[in-house]
Amino acid sequence: MSENKTDALPLEYSTHQGQMNIVGFWIFLAAEIALFSTLFATYAVLFGRTADSPAPAELFEAGTVLIMTFILLTSSFTCGLAIHNMREGSLKGLMVWLALTLVLGLSFLGFEIYEFVHYVSEGAALGSSAFWSGFFVLTGTHGVHVTLGIGWMIAILIQLKQRGLTAVTTRKVFIVGLYWHFLDVIWIFIFTSVYMIGMVV
């Protein structure tokens, strides 16, 4: 069944296996949305219950958060360009843009670690209050996902170097791309409902 479609579809869709893997990954992402929604709900319910620890408006810095957001948005863009290059058949373009995505992801992670260390030094740690527990679990889960994505991307870059563009490697790149864009979607909601609302209310 895959034979007659090979010309019309990009390489990652060219095999039945590849198509099933991509659909399966979308199902995983749908489940991830449910996971993050429970964390958002927990955070929203515990909002404001800071007990004796600092209030979020005292600690959140608009500058840092905007830089992190722009880094992640840009990395999503470069990841999209990587997929675009892959579909053009350019292995070099794909690897360059993917490596750039990786660098941006690492700098995002650096900012997030700096931010967490700063908050803990100001007396807002995981165990300080219900609010900060909700905050660290939500943003921390996102940070863990970014960390996993970085490790995953490094592994895929190594495979691309070794094997070039095949139906298997393009499918893997496409899926890690979906994952990376998805993390950006989650971050948009963290940026809005955690940081922006936290600074306003």
Added chain:
Amino acid sequence: MEKKHSKYPINHIVGFALSITLTIIAAWTALSSGLPTMWIIITIMALAVIQAAIQLFMFMHITESGATNAPWNMMFHAFVIAAIIVAGSLFVMSFGFTHDHGGGDHHEGGGSESHEESQEDHEGH
């Protein structure tokens, strides 16, 4: 289903420019527009939904499909579930004190004063 693949990644560039613009608008709305808090929250949440849609449609190729249906329908279901979980939790756990914008003898914002009240309730332990 698959659009003609253009040499120049115009979709990505437009999506990127839009998402940066929307982020700046959201930050300005929240930090220096001076709108009432409830309007700020409604505005920036709406902007976030638009941005998420940009990611899904312009970057993630959500309308593409292989042998099966395109994945946008199950992602739509997932977002509905997410909205129900978040709104339902807030309704069950917080309804009744987060919407109190009335009292004037506390501090500034409507939200913070109601949270103070809720903390006083919990001070027993």
